[in-house]
Amino acid sequence: MPEVVIPIGPQHPALKEPVNFRIIADGEKIVRLELELSYTHRGIEKAAEQRNFIRVLPLLERVCGICSHSHATVFAKGIEEIMQLEVPPRAQYIRTIIAELERMHSHLLWLGVAAHEIGFNTLFMWTWRDREAVQDTLEEMSGNRVHYNMNEIGGVRCDLNPAQVNAALSRVPVLEERIKKYVDMVNDEETLLLRFRGVGRMSKEEALKYGAVGPTARASGVDYDVRRDDPYLAYAEVPWDVVTDTEGDVYGRTRVRIGELRESVQIVRYCLENIPAGPIRVDAPKNAPKGEILSRYEAPRGELAHYIRTNGTDKVERVDIRTPTLANWTSVAMCLVNQNIADIPVIVAAIDPCLSCTSRLTVTNRENRPGVAVVRAARRGSSLPGSEDEEKL
């Protein structure tokens, strides 16, 4: 059978965000993948350079609708390090609680999406229902379901009162029970195993070679987690384990995420029970001294890095955002080769891609764009495209 090109995207029911795959397939087997990523460039980095630190934090939260706390925290963490601020431990604990709640809602969301990709809508509905418990907790703590806006340079915006702590603690057993249910489902559910096992397998060497990060890498046995290897917030004080797996396939990635869900619940519980008293922020100076820093953070999808350069003013000179999805795309292109075309959605979903967050540039090629010549010709009232005066344009 000759090779066929299957276009997927920018609009496709499996895609929640615009991306264009050109799958070159031989029958039902994939030969290679061509990717076109950047459809939603928003110029957030440039916009960040034009706002002072107070106004940059809400902006950076809007890089991603799911790991919003991650982006704000990693930036605040970097600036605090440049300013050499000592953030109070209570603030660190609150940030940790929000960060782990965010990881929980992100992983629950992912589990639902992955199940939906294989047509298992029941799991999809259930995980999204249970995710509401996490979202409710976040709303109680911060006032918002999505963009919590908890960070400030030097601490957090608002404190947790005992009622909020108790309400959050009361939800922990419920979540634990539901997560246990999902562990059972992932291990026992026959159709899930059929679709996840052995699909999109990646060895440890390949994961390292292609620079995979986060649960994608950990599922292939790469024992790396910024939270442990470069501790920040309260992670050094909290007892928890890095979850790894040796399967390396979609099944492994599912197990890692479910394991992380369990760890996150424990971290949240520990932080809520042992939250130290004290102030929630220190006063930060208006301007940051000249300096540069690479701030790292373990976002739900993997290692998130902000490169920040300051120049002594109240604005950054440059902030460069490297999202975990960008690091994982190469591994997707590798994983897809020789797989079945029916497995494209689930393999792509397995890295938990966040496409708009990854969009850092846009390329416009006006000359090759179909339709441009037609519009211009029409505007000038001239003849049809392809004629000579179109060339002169």
Added chain:
Amino acid sequence: MTDPVFILLYIVLFPGFIFLFVYALFLSFLDRKIVARMQNRVGPPFYQPFADLVKMLAKEVIDPDGVDRGLFDAIPLVALAAVMTAFLYVPVTGYSPLAFPGDLVVVLYLMIIPTFALFLLGWLSRNIFSAIGGIRAATQMFIYEVPFFLALLAPAIMAGTWSISGIVVWQQHNTWLVFFQPIGFVVALICLQAKLERTPFDIPEAETEIVAGPLTELTGRRLAIIHLTTEISLVVGSALIAALFLGGPMIPWTLSPSWLNEVVGFCVFLVKTLAVLLVLSSIKVATGRIRIDQLNDIGWKYIASAALVQVGMVLVINYLWVTL
């Protein structure tokens, strides 16, 4: 029984097309509601399938470039006609007045036509997703159709007649065939699920993979008719299984006014088809979609073998029945 007015009423009004149409929409609603409640959702109101149908009938029909319009219009209608015809031979209240020896085979053949229609639609659509979906529909048909035939012919062998009404009568005198043929019953349910392209066998319409498969390019009334066909297939399929394995609309004793027999038979029919629907919906809720190559393995290795074993068992039982 042979009064032409009666036959006409049977075909058009009850339990023919009008009833079929209403019941199909009702089953469709019930299916959606059951699935929704199991998934912890609210689910649609009872008139939703009807509203969907009316809405889609009213929508503009779009012809993709280079597609044969006539065929595109005709194929959904042929599929609809085929399943509606098939229903006439399935007993709803008592016997079907149109029954003839061998109508089981006709019904089975008529029920294949929607799958052919999907394949043709996929082929004609000039769209990569439709083409893949159409090929998958045809591939899947070759996998489930053989065990489905075998599983439904086993009752015919046991009852010694190829007429659905005849098999129902046999069950009235003896007992439900599901007790003799549990394997065949399970195989028939699984294959019906595959035939109706419901999860885990919604491979040809895998939304996240190939948009809507063969239906991708269908719009307006064409889509409405194809959806109606699927809904009616659900009624025909569950009625067929109820008739062949669960004794159909019959009760083992006769009631004094003859019309009461018909009414009770009809209620029994409703209960049995709803029971079959409940099983099918539960399968849909409890599973994800498998891949076509996995279905190929499972279908030929296990389901077809199980159906063959069932037929073999029926032959042995029949032999013992006659000799002992």
